[in-house]
Amino acid sequence: MSATMASLSNGLVQLKLRAANRVGKAQRSIKPTCVAPIRSSAASSSVTRRAVAMRKPSANVLGMTRMGAKKESSLTPRKAVAETFNDMDADTADNDAAVDLIKTPLISVCVVGASGDLAKKKIFPALFSLYINGSLPKDFAVYGFARTKMTDEEFRDLIALTLTCRIDKEVASDCTDRMGYFLERCHYQAGNYDNRDDFVSLNSLMGVYEKKHEVANRIFFLSIPPSIFVPVAHNSSLAASSTKGFTRVIVEKPFGRDAESSRQLSEDLSQVLTEDQIYRIDHYLGKELIDNLTVLRFSNLMFQPLWDRKYIKNVQIVFSEPFGTEGRGGYFDQYGIIRDIMQNHLLQVLALFAMEPPISLDAEDIRNEKVKVLRSMRIPGLDDLVVGQYKERPGKDGGKSYPSYLDDPTVPPGSLCPTFAALALFIDNTRWAGVPFMMKAGKALDKRMAEIRVQFRSVPGQLYAGLNLSKDDLTNELVIRIQPDEGIYLKINNKVPGLGLKIDNSQLELGYKTRYKDPLPDAYERLLLDVVNGDKRLFIRSDELEAAWGLFTPLLHQLETDKVQPELYPYGSRGPIGAHYLAGKYGVKWGDISDST
Numbered sequence: 001m002s003a004t005m006a007s008l009s010n011g012l013v014q015l016k017l018r019a020a021n022r023v024g025k026a027q028r029s030i031k032p033t034c035v036a037p038i039r040s041s042a043a044s045s046s047v048t049r050r051a052v053a054m055r056k057p058s059a060n061v062l063g064m065t066r067m068g069a070k071k072e073s074s075l076t077p078r079k080a081v082a083e084t085f086n087d088m089d090a091d092t093a094d095n096d097a098a099v100d101l102i103k104t105p106l107i108s109v110c111v112v113g114a115s116g117d118l119a120k121k122k123i124f125p126a127l128f129s130l131y132i133n134g135s136l137p138k139d140f141a142v143y144g145f146a147r148t149k150m151t152d153e154e155f156r157d158l159i160a161l162t163l164t165c166r167i168d169k170e171v172a173s174d175c176t177d178r179m180g181y182f183l184e185r186c187h188y189q190a191g192n193y194d195n196r197d198d199f200v201s202l203n204s205l206m207g208v209y210e211k212k213h214e215v216a217n218r219i220f221f222l223s224i225p226p227s228i229f230v231p232v233a234h235n236s237s238l239a240a241s242s243t244k245g246f247t248r249v250i251v252e253k254p255f256g257r258d259a260e261s262s263r264q265l266s267e268d269l270s271q272v273l274t275e276d277q278i279y280r281i282d283h284y285l286g287k288e289l290i291d292n293l294t295v296l297r298f299s300n301l302m303f304q305p306l307w308d309r310k311y312i313k314n315v316q317i318v319f320s321e322p323f324g325t326e327g328r329g330g331y332f333d334q335y336g337i338i339r340d341i342m343q344n345h346l347l348q349v350l351a352l353f354a355m356e357p358p359i360s361l362d363a364e365d366i367r368n369e370k371v372k373v374l375r376s377m378r379i380p381g382l383d384d385l386v387v388g389q390y391k392e393r394p395g396k397d398g399g400k401s402y403p404s405y406l407d408d409p410t411v412p413p414g415s416l417c418p419t420f421a422a423l424a425l426f427i428d429n430t431r432w433a434g435v436p437f438m439m440k441a442g443k444a445l446d447k448r449m450a451e452i453r454v455q456f457r458s459v460p461g462q463l464y465a466g467l468n469l470s471k472d473d474l475t476n477e478l479v480i481r482i483q484p485d486e487g488i489y490l491k492i493n494n495k496v497p498g499l500g501l502k503i504d505n506s507q508l509e510l511g512y513k514t515r516y517k518d519p520l521p522d523a524y525e526r527l528l529l530d531v532v533n534g535d536k537r538l539f540i541r542s543d544e545l546e547a548a549w550g551l552f553t554p555l556l557h558q559l560e561t562d563k564v565q566p567e568l569y570p571y572g573s574r575g576p577i578g579a580h581y582l583a584g585k586y587g588v589k590w591g592d593i594s595d596s597t
Contacts, residue, residue, distance in 0.1 A: 107532060250279045367536070
C-alpha cells in the first residue's frame with residue numbers, strides 16, 4: 001500500500017509540475033478582451049447552425065440596454081430565416097442518414113468564469129470527484145468559458161493542479177489514467193461575458209461533441225460576479241441553449257442586496273429562463289450535517305414530541321471564522337456579514353430546522369414548508385441586533401500582530417461595514433411562539449466553527465439542582481456540529497461513579513470521522529450532482545428568496561440609514577461584549593462560549 005501511494009504521489013507531482021509550467025505561460029499571455037476564433041469543423045453542423053439562428057432575437061425582445069449586453073445589429077428577415085431553416089433541414093437529413101446517433105444522453109457542464117478561484121478550487125475538483133465515484137453519467141464533457149486566453153491544453157493543466165483522486169484503494173496508474181481521461185473531456189472557449197458572438201462560438205464548440213448523441217443536456221454554472229449575472233444568463237440561454245435536451249443554469253449567491261434588487265434579478269432571469277431551469281445555489285445546504293437535518297428530525301421518534309416550544313428553550317445557529325477579509329475587503333464591504341452569511345446560509349439552516357413535516361421528500365413539498373416558516377417570522381429591528389467590526393490585535397512580546405478591518409487596503413476609509421453580527425429572531429406560529437432563535441456570525445474570531453445548538457428547558461422541580469451544579473448547568477443540549485469535526489452530540493446529566501452523589505454533564509457523541517470511514521463529499525459535489533439529476537430540494541426557490549429578503553431588508557436599510565457604529569472587538573477574540581447582553585435580554589447563554597471555557 002505504501003509503495004502504491006508513493007507511486008501515486010510521484011505521478012501527481014510530475015503532472016502538477018508540468019501543469020504549473022503551462023499555467024505560468026498562459027498567465028503571461030493573458031489579454032482580458034481577447035476572443036478565441038470560432039472553430040471551423042464539424043461544429044458547424046446543421047443542428048448547431050439552426051440553434052444559433054433561432055437564438056438571435058432583437059434587442060427589443062431582450063431589453064439589453066439596461067443590462068449592458070451587446071445589442072443585435074439588425075433583425076433577420078422572416079423570409080430569409082425560413083429559407084435558412086429549409087437549407088438546414090436538408091443538411092440535417094443528409095447527416096442523420098449517414099450517422100447513427102448514440103442513445104445515451106450526453107451531459108455537458110460549462111463553467112462560466114472558469115479561470116476564477118471558485119472554479120479552480122471547488123467546481124472542477126467536485127466534477128472530477130463525481131466522475132471518480134461513478135456519479136456522473138457515462139458520457140459527459142466539461143467546458144470552461146472566461147476572458148483569459150488559453151488553449152485547451154493550457155486549460156487542462158490549469159485545473160489539473162487542484163484535482164485529487166481521494167481514494168486510497170486506487171492504484172497509482174489507475175488514478176493517473178482516470179485523471180487523464182477526465183482532462184481529455186475538458187475544453188475551453190475564451191470570450192467576453194457581454195458579447196453574444198462569443199457564446200455562439202461556445203455553442204459551436206459544444207456542438208462538436210454533441211452531434212453524435214440523440215440527447216444532449218447542458219448545465220451552465222455562473223461562477224462570476226453578480227454584476228454580470230444577467231448578461232451572461234441571457235447570452236448563454238439565447239446563443240448556447242441545448243436544442244435536444246434540457247438547459248439548466250446555476251446561479252451563485254449573492255442574489256441581490258435587498259428585496260428590490262433581488263426581485264429585479266429574478267425578473268431579468270425570467271425573461272430567458274423558466275423557474276425550473278434556475279438553480280440558486282447556496283453551498284451551505286450541500287454540507288453533510290445540513291442534508292442530514294431532515295433525517296434527524298423526521299426519522300427519529302424520540303425527537304418528534306420534543307421539537308417545539310414546550311420543551312425547547314432556545315435555538316442557536318452560530319458561524320465563526322478565525323481570519324479576516326484578507327485582501328477581499330473591497331468585495332465584502334459591499335455586503336457585510338449579515339448579507340454574506342446570515343440572510344442566506346444561516347436563515348436556510350433555520351428554515352430547515354423549524355419547518356413542519358413535509359408531505360413527501362419531493363423538492364416542492366420541502367420548499368413549501370420552508371417558505372411557510374420564513375413568512376411566519378417576525379421582522380427584526382435594531383433592538384434585536386448587535387453589530388461589530390474587528391480591530392487590530394498587537395503581537396505580544398514581539399509576536400505576530402493582526403490588522404484591523406480598516407487596515408485592509410481594499411476597504412473604504414471609515415467603513416461601518418459589520419464583520420460580526422448577533423441577531424434574535426422569532427417565529428410567530430403555534431410550534432415556535434416565544435422561542436428565541438439566536439444567530440451569530442463573525443470574522444476574525446477565535447476559531448473556525450459552525451453549529452446548531454438546541455437548549456432544552458429545565459426539568460420542573462429539578463431534584464439535583466444545588467448539589468454540585470446549578471439548575472442552568474443541568475440543562476440538556478443537542479448540538480449539531482456542521483464544521484469542523486462534523487458530528488452530533490447530546491448533553492445529558494449523569495452520576496459520577498463513586499460512593500458520593502455528584503452530577504456530571506456528559507456527552508453522548510456521534511463523530512462522523514470515527515463512525516464513518518469514507519471521507520465526506522464536498523458540498524459542491526452534492527449540489528452539482530443534484531443539478532445533473534434535476535433534484536431541487538437543496539436549492540432556493542424565487543418565493544423563498546423573496547420571503548428571506550422581506551425579512552432582512554428593513555433591518556439592513558435601517559442599519560445603513562442610521563449609520564450604526566459597530567462595536568469594535570480584537571482580532572482573534574470571541575466577538576463584541578454586546579452579543580452577551582443581547583443573549584441575556586432573552587434569557588439565553590451562548591453555548592459555544594461555555595463549551596470552550
